[in-house]
Amino acid sequence: xxxxxxxxxxxxxxxxFSLKIYEIRDFLMKKGLNVFLPExxxxxxxxxxxxxxxxxxxxxxxxxxxxxxxxxKEFATDLTKCPYKMSVVRPYPTADTYARIxxxxxxxxxxxxxxxxxxxxxxxxxxxxxxxxxxxxxxxxPLKGMSGRLVRKSKKYFxxxxxxxxxxxxxxxxxxxxxxxxxxxxNNN
Numbered sequence: 535x536x537x538x539x540x541x542x543x544x545x546x547x548x549x550x551f552s553l554k555i556y557e558i559r560d561f562l563m564k565k566g567l568n569v570f571l572p573e574x575x576x577x578x579x580x581x582x583x584x585x586x587x588x589x590x591x592x593x594x595x596x597x598x599x600x601x602x603x604x605x606x607k608e609f610a611t612d613l614t615k616c617p618y619k620m621s622v623v624r625p626y627p628t629a630d631t632y633a634r635i636x637x638x639x640x641x642x643x644x645x646x647x648x649x650x651x652x653x654x655x656x657x658x659x660x661x662x663x664x665x666x667x668x669x670x671x672x673x674x675x676p677l678k679g680m681s682g683r684l685v686r687k688s689k690k691y692f693x694x695x696x697x698x699x700x701x702x703x704x705x706x707x708x709x710x711x712x713x714x715x716x717x718x719x720x721n722n723n
Contacts, residue, residue, distance in 0.1 A: 537641060538568055538601075539570075539601075540568070542637045543602055544601075544602045544635060544636055545570075545599050545601050545602060545635040545636075545637070545640040546599070546600055546602050546622055546632045546633065546634060546635065546698075547599055547622070547633060547697065548562075548599070548600055548613075548620050548622055548623070549596055549597060549620065549622075549623055549699060550596045550597065550598060551596070552618040553595050554618055555571065555592050555595050555598065556592075557618065558598060558618050559571050559598055561617075561618075562598070562600060565612050567601065567603060568600070569599065569601075570598070570640070570644055571592055571599075572597075572643075572656075572700070573590045573591060573592055573593060573647070573649055574590070574593050574656075575588040575649050576588070576590075593647070594700055597700055599643075599697075602632075623699050635697060635698065639695075639697070642681070643695050643697050643702065646693075646704050647702060653690075653705035654692075654702060654703060654704040654705070655687070655692070655702070656701070656703075657694075657700070657702070657703065658700070659696070659699060659700070659701065661701070662694060662696050662701035665683065665687075665694055665703075666685065667683040667684045667686070667694065668683065668713050669682070669684075669713065669714055670683070670684045670693070670711035670712060670713055670714060671711065671714045672706060672710055672711055675706070675710050677693060677704065677710075678710075680693060681714065682694050682696070684706070685703065687703065690705055691705070691708040693706045
C-alpha cells in the first residue's frame with residue numbers, strides 16, 4: 535500500500551455531514567487535493583448466496599483527512615461549492631485556525647489504519663480521552679518508531695494514536711515500548 539503522505543506538509547481533518555463519503559473524497563481529489571480516508575475490512579453476507587466476503591468500508595462516515603492546501607481561502611471556497619455540507623475541524627469551537635496534524639503523525643496514523651493489520655479498534659475523541667496511559671515510543675517490532683499512549687483494554691496493551699475527530703488503538707507488547715517525555719514529542723513535530 536502506497537502512502538498518501540509524500541512530503542512534510544501538515545494535514546487537516548474535514549467533517550462531513552453526509553453519508554456519501556466516497557463522493558466527497560472524489561470531489562476533493564478532483565480539486566487536486568491529497569486525501570486519506572481510513573478504511574477497514576468488514577464481513578458482508580451476500581443475501582442470495584449466503585457467502586460471507588470481506589469488503590473495504592470507511593471507518594467513519596463523517597471524517598476525511600486532507601493534506602493542507604497552500605491557499606486555505608481557496609480551499610474554504612471550494613468546500614462551499616461541494617454539493618455536500620462539510621466543515622474543517624478546529625482545535626476548539628471558537629478557534630480561528632484549523633486543527634493541524636503533522637506529516638509524521640499523519641504517516642503513523644495511516645500506517646495504523648492499514649486494513650491488513652488486525653487487533654485494532656477505532657474510538658471517538660471522547661472515548662479516547664477516557665483512556666489513561668503514558669506516552670511511549672515503540673522500540674521493536676512492526677510498529678517501531680511510532681509514538682502514542684500505551685493503554686489497556688481487556689488485559690491487553692494497545693498503542694493509542696489521537697487525531698482530530700478519531701483515534702485508533704492497535705495491539706502492542708508493552709515490553710516493546712519505552713516511555714518518552716512530552717517535550718520530546720513536541721520537539722519531534
